[in-house]
Amino acid sequence: MSVTFGIVGSGWRSEFFLRIAAAMPERFTVTGLVTRSADTAADIERRWGVRGHADLDGLLAAGTPDFVVVSVPRDVAPGVIVELVDRGVPVLTETPPAGTLDDLVALWERVQRPGAPTVQVAEQYHLSPLLSAQLAVAHSGRLGRPTQALVAQCHDYHGVSVIRRALGIGADDAEVTASVFRSPLVAGPGRAGDPTEERIVTATQTTARFTFGDRLGVYDFAGEQYFSWIRGNRLLVRGERGEIENTEVRWLRRFDEPVFGSLRRVMTGEGGNLEGMFLRGILLGDEWVFRNPFLPARINDDEIAIARMLDGMPRAIAGEAPVYSLAEASQDHYLALLMQHAAETGNTLRSTRQPWADIVDDELHARAVSG
Template structure:
C-alpha cells in the first residue's frame, strides 16, 4: 500500500480523500491542517507528525512553495496542486530550492480526462500527421496551456504571447455552488491569446469568465496537423491519395436506456480502434474523478519506482509561466515573450 497525506482540507483535498477510498493500493492517511478539527481522515498539525510515502499539497498559490520546500526537505515526494507558485519570481525561487531534487510533481490532470486522453492518443498515433496548432476554449490559463503544450509536444523554449480581452453581457446560470436562478445578463470577460512556440507550432487560448460551469458556452478543442484535423469528437484526415475521411470519436457510456450495467464510461473508439479504456470500471466516476484517480495511481507508481514521473515540476512551471504571459499581454496590450528558464535549460 502506497500512502499519502494532504496538506490542506479544502475542496481539492476532499476530492483526493474521496477518490483514494476507491483505489486499490493507494491510501490517504490524513491531512495536515493549521486548525485541529473533525475531518473524514486523521488530522495532523505538521508534516513531522505524519508517516506517509508522499505529500499532496492542496493549499493556496502563496502557501504552495513553502509546503513543497518543507516536504522535499524531509525527503518526501510531492504532488503539488496547480500552480506550484504564484508568479514568475516565485516559480524561479521554488525551482532554485527544489528543482534539482526530482521529488516534485504537479497535479495537472486535464489530459488524463477520458475525452482528452483519447484525443491525445489519436494525435500521438499520427492520425492527423504532425500537429502544428492547438486551439482550446474550455478551461483557463495554466490548464489550457498544459493541453496546448501536451498535444503539440512543445518544450520549454521561448513563447511569444499576444492577448486581448473584451467584455460582453452573458447570463450565468450555473457556478460551482449550483444554479444561480439569475436570468439577467452580467458583464463577462473573454480573454483570447495566440501563443507562438516557434518552429511552426502555435496555440490559441479562448476563455470566458466561468466557462468551466456556464453551460451557455460550448467547450471547443481543435488540433491541426499536416494530414488532417481533430475537432472536438471528430477527425478529418487523408488516408490515401484522393481519399479524405471523416470519423467520429465515439464514447461508449453504459447505463442508458435498457443497458443494465450501471452508469459508467467504458471506452472511446475511432472506428474499430480503442483510443481510451476506463481503468476504473464500476466506480461510476466522472471524467474529473477518473483523471485524478489516474494521477494518484501514476504518482504512487512513480514513488515506488515502478513508473515515470507523471508531471514534473518543470512542466507545471512552464505552463504557469506562459499563463502569466497571457495575463500580462492582455493587461499591457503588447506582445510578451517568455525566456528560457532554469527548468528548461
C-alpha cells in the first residue's frame, strides 16, 4: 500500500521527497505541493507530475494525504505546523522545527496536547546506511557501554542527534563548551555543481564538548565538509571493550583476545554485475548490520534515509515507534543552540530540563527495550 503525502514548500530539500516518490511510485505518492509561485507550481507539475497549490486549502481539497511534509524556513515552519495540526493533519517537518528556544517551547505547547495529530521531524542522519550500521555496531555489545563519541559529519542539531544516539543519551544534563576556528580552504563543489575555478574560502569550524556525567560527546564540523572533496567525515565511538572508527571496528572478545573487522558496502552494478545500481547493504564480517529496505530503487544514501522516514510515518501516526519525534528534535536543537552560544561567548553552559525532557527519556528507554 502506497504512503501518500503532500508537501508545503518548493525549495532544494523539497526535491528530495519528490525524487524518492518518482523513484518508487509503488510505495510513495505525492498528492500535491504548496508554493506561492505560479511559475514554480507549473515547473513542479512539468518536471514531477505533481500539482502545485497556492495554499493548504487547495492541497487538502485535492485529496487526503496520510500526512504533510513541511519544508519551509525555520521561522515560517511553526505557523504551518500549527495550522496543519489544528486541521487534524499529521506532520513530518524539516529540521529544526523552530528557530529559538522560546519558539520551540511555544510550538511544543501548541501541538503537544491529547488527541492532537502526530508531529514528527525529518532528521535523517541516524537512518542513513553507514550511520545506521555504525550505530548498530555501537549498541551491539561489542564495544561495551559507549562512553565517548566524536562526530564530524553534519552540522548543529544533526551532529548533536548523532552524538546522543551514539552514547544512548536522553535528556541528561549536559555541560557544554565550544570554540570556533577559521582557516583557508580551496572551495569544492556546491549545490550548483562542480567548481569552475580555484577559489579560496574561509572554513568556519566549530568544536564543542558535551559532557553528560560519565559520557563525553565531541562535535567537530565546518559546513564546507558537506561538499568538499578534501574534508572527510569522521565518527568515533568508544566503550570499555572496543571502538568503531569510521569503518574500522576493534573489540575484545575476551580480555586477551582482540578482534578486528571492517564495515563493507555491498553494491550492485560494479564491474560485470548486471543486477542494477543500488546498495544492497553493509556487512561487518558475515553479519548484515544494515539492509537496504528499498532495493532495487536507484537512490543515494541520503534518499534511503529520507525514504525510511516517510515509510515509518504511518506507524508513528498509529502510535507505534516514532520516526524522530518533536521531543527529540527539540532537545537536539536546544543543545545545538547552547553550543552556538558557548562558541560565541566562550562560556561554559549547562542545560536544564525542558518541557519535552520526560518524553525524550521515555523514548530512549523504549528503544533500549526493543533493541
